[in-house]
Structure formats: structure tokens, C-alpha cells
Amino acid sequence: MQLITKTLTAFVISCTLPGCVHDFSCDAVTKALSQKHASFVIKNTGPSGRIVDFSGVDINTGKKVYYEAEGGMYLEMKQIVQIGDTLIKRRGQTGFLLRKKDFIIKFEFDCFENQSYGFAIDTLKREINL
Numbered sequence: 001m002q003l004i005t006k007t008l009t010a011f012v013i014s015c016t017l018p019g020c021v022h023d024f025s026c027d028a029v030t031k032a033l034s035q036k037h038a039s040f041v042i043k044n045t046g047p048s049g050r051i052v053d054f055s056g057v058d059i060n061t062g063k064k065v066y067y068e069a070e071g072g073m074y075l076e077m078k079q080i081v082q083i084g085d086t087l088i089k090r091r092g093q094t095g096f097l098l099r100k101k102d103f104i105i106k107f108e109f110d111c112f113e114n115q116s117y118g119f120a121i122d123t124l125k126r127e128i129n130l
Contacts, residue, residue, distance in 0.1 A: 026111030030094055033109055038067045038089035038096070045081050052078060059086065077107055
């Protein structure tokens with residue numbers, strides 16, 4: 001019991017230091033998101049929940065790659081993504097393209113008055129077979 005108390009106390013103290021403070025403003029999230037890159041066919045959609053932990057095969061190199069992120073803004077994407085989809089995210093941009101079998105879904109990052117943010121979702125191309 002003492003070990004648990006000491007560990008918990010150390011954790012609480014360490015998170016009061018400046019290193020545990022995260023900036024979740026729209027500007028900070030936009031900057032972090034624009035530095036990410038993805039271009040792969042999804043082979044594993046990871047666990048359910050807020051954490052994005054996709055893995056797959058890079059479409060250019062054929063090497064195994066991972067895309068990791070966290071946040072409620074990814075929940076809608078996680079509900080739509082399936083194994084075999086292709087995820088495209090270009091460095092310097094904040095939007096994602098998710099290529100499905102018959103259409104492409106665009107997830108464009110939006111800030112609302114620098115207080116809240118999320119993805120606007122749009123279907124770019126849909127093939128209709130009659």
C-alpha cells in the first residue's frame with residue numbers, strides 16, 4: 001500500500017510541473033496536425049476508444065507504418081475506417097483523405113473561434129452502380 005501511495009504521489013507531483021501542461025488550443029492542434037504524414041493501406045484499426053492507433057502498409061514503399069494520435073476529434077473517423085481503406089494525410093495540411101472502395105471521404109480540420117475544433121466530413125466522389 002505504501003508503494004502505491006508513493007507512486008501516486010510522485011505522479012501527481014510530476015504532473016504539476018510545466019512538462020505535463022498540454023496546449024490544446026486550435027493553433028497548437030493545427031500546428032501539430034500539419035506536421036503529421038500518412039499514406040498507407042490500413043491493415044489494423046487498433047483498439048476502440050479515443051486513441052487512434054492505425055497500422056498498415058505504406059503505398060509508396062511497401063513498409064509497415066503506424067499512425068498514432070489521440071482525441072475526441074478522431075472518433076468519427078475511427079467509426080468509418082475499415083481494414084483495406086487507404087489513409088492519406090499530407091505534411092503541411094490539416095485534412096485527411098480516406099479512400100474507400102467506391103468513394104473518398106475528406107476529413108478537414110476546422111477551428112471554431114479558436115475555442116473548439118474538429119473535423120468537417122465530406123464525401124468527395126461516389127460511384128453509383130445501377
